[in-house]
Amino acid sequence: MKKNPFSVRLEEFRASLATKGLDAAVVSSPANVRALTGVECDCVTLLVTSARTVFFTDFRYAPAVARLAPYLEIGDILKFLHAKSPLKVKGCSFDKVGFEPSIAYSAYERLEKVFPKAGFVDVESDILSLRAVKTPEEIDMIRKAAALNDEAWNHARAQFKAGMTERDMARVIKSKMLDIGDGEAFETIVCIGENAAECHHVPDDTKWDGKKNILVDMGVKFRGYASDMTRNIVGPRPSRLYRKVYDLVLEANMRAIAAARPGMTAAKLDKVARDFLKANGFGEAFGHSLGHGVGLQIHEAPAVSRRDKTVLKPGMIITIEPGVYLPGNLGVRIEDLVLITETGCEVLSSSEK
Numbered sequence: 544m545k546k547n548p549f550s551v552r553l554e555e556f557r558a559s560l561a562t563k564g565l566d567a568a569v570v571s572s573p574a575n576v577r578a579l580t581g582v583e584c585d586c587v588t589l590l591v592t593s594a595r596t597v598f599f600t601d602f603r604y605a606p607a608v609a610r611l612a613p614y615l616e617i618g619d620i621l622k623f624l625h626a627k628s629p630l631k632v633k634g635c636s637f638d639k640v641g642f643e644p645s646i647a648y649s650a651y652e653r654l655e656k657v658f659p660k661a662g663f664v665d666v667e668s669d670i671l672s673l674r675a676v677k678t679p680e681e682i683d684m685i686r687k688a689a690a691l692n693d694e695a696w697n698h699a700r701a702q703f704k705a706g707m708t709e710r711d712m713a714r715v716i717k718s719k720m721l722d723i724g725d726g727e728a729f730e731t732i733v734c735i736g737e738n739a740a741e742c743h744h745v746p747d748d749t750k751w752d753g754k755k756n757i758l759v760d761m762g763v764k765f766r767g768y769a770s771d772m773t774r775n776i777v778g779p780r781p782s783r784l785y786r787k788v789y790d791l792v793l794e795a796n797m798r799a800i801a802a803a804r805p806g807m808t809a810a811k812l813d814k815v816a817r818d819f820l821k822a823n824g825f826g827e828a829f830g831h832s833l834g835h836g837v838g839l840q841i842h843e844a845p846a847v848s849r850r851d852k853t854v855l856k857p858g859m860i861i862t863i864e865p866g867v868y869l870p871g872n873l874g875v876r877i878e879d880l881v882l883i884t885e886t887g888c889e890v891l892s893s894s895e896k
Contacts, residue, residue: 547614548581549579550614553579557593560641560666565639565640566640567591569589570666570670571646572643573585574839577767578674579670579673586620588620592635593635596616597616597617598615598617599623623657642654642663642665642666671844674838677838685860685880689772691763692770692772692894693894695719696716696774705753706750708749709744713733720764727761731746732746733757733759734757734759735757737872739873740873741874742831756785760876769837770891772878772892775789775875775876788825788867795815796879803881805883807854808853809848812847813834816829832847834861836860858882861880861881862879864879
């Protein structure tokens with residue numbers, strides 16, 4: 544019988560706890576819990592010990608948990624959140640407990656009451672590392688999200704007309720995303736003309752004259768999984784500088800895609816695009832990393848940056864998005880979503896560029 548891929552990931556996480564000498568770990572981030580169990584729930588604390596996994600939730604979600612992950616033990620979250628005495632689990636001393644440092648301080652104080660004698664150890668990086676390699680089911684969801692993103696973009700660009708503002712254009716995109724998917728994976732970015740020099744420009748009332756270049760960064764969610772893509776609409780008479788920059792950014796994007804493969808580090812992949820833009824005089828204008836992982840959240844591990852030594856593995860899904868930004872003048876970014884395969888990578892974004 545085929546194993547549930549999420550139960551496999553959970554067992555890998557349990558093994559990492561043993562390697563660190565931890566008695567247990569507590570996970571409460573909905574994204575991390577879903578990545579370990581396959582269950583989407585916003586009222587949860589997951590307790591993982593050497594022998595047991597307890598999904599603490601309330602009566603609203605317990606039936607769904609039992610149906611989706613029958614191998615999990617279900618506990619009453621109220622007894623955990625409002626425990627008046629230290630939590631006791633047979634055969635577990637709770638001397639060293641893993642936790643997510645990203646939790647609110649109030650949640651950390653609660654953990655101190657539940658495990659008063661425990662030393663707390665960061666295990667979030669372990670979870671993020673496991674999340675970086677997607678299951679076949681997750682790959683299918685992200686592949687679908689990428690296809691819906693292409694559909695939303697093709698629809699939106701046909702609706703853009705002179706006189707529309709950046710906000711108008713963003714609304715067209717958002718509306719289509721709600722029609723075909725779960726809405727936005729992040730706030731849609733629309734930049735007209737020189738506004739594109741602001742890497743994460745917030746759409747405003749700038750109007751399109753039908754001639755200026757446009758940059759759009761967008762992502763649809765599908766069943767909780769994100770997609771991400773950046774495309775540009777080139778005006779009828781772009782400047783020589785814009786043409787040059789666009790061609791260079793496109794070449795950097797294509798070179799990185801051609802180079803992406805398992806076994807190389809994220810930093811080495813970043814270097815492929817960065818060195819090319821630097822050699823052509825625009826290294827200083829490429830201020831962000833080449834990309835990032837994408838999954839349940841729009842930014843996940845690995846960070847495809849100069850500093851990330853993560854070795855790329857089959858099953859990782861990352862963005863490749865070189866960009867050049869010249870304040871007061873122009874901005875160009877071309878971004879594709881790619882899946883690292885056994886032999887290279889597969890581009891999941893299919894919109895023309």
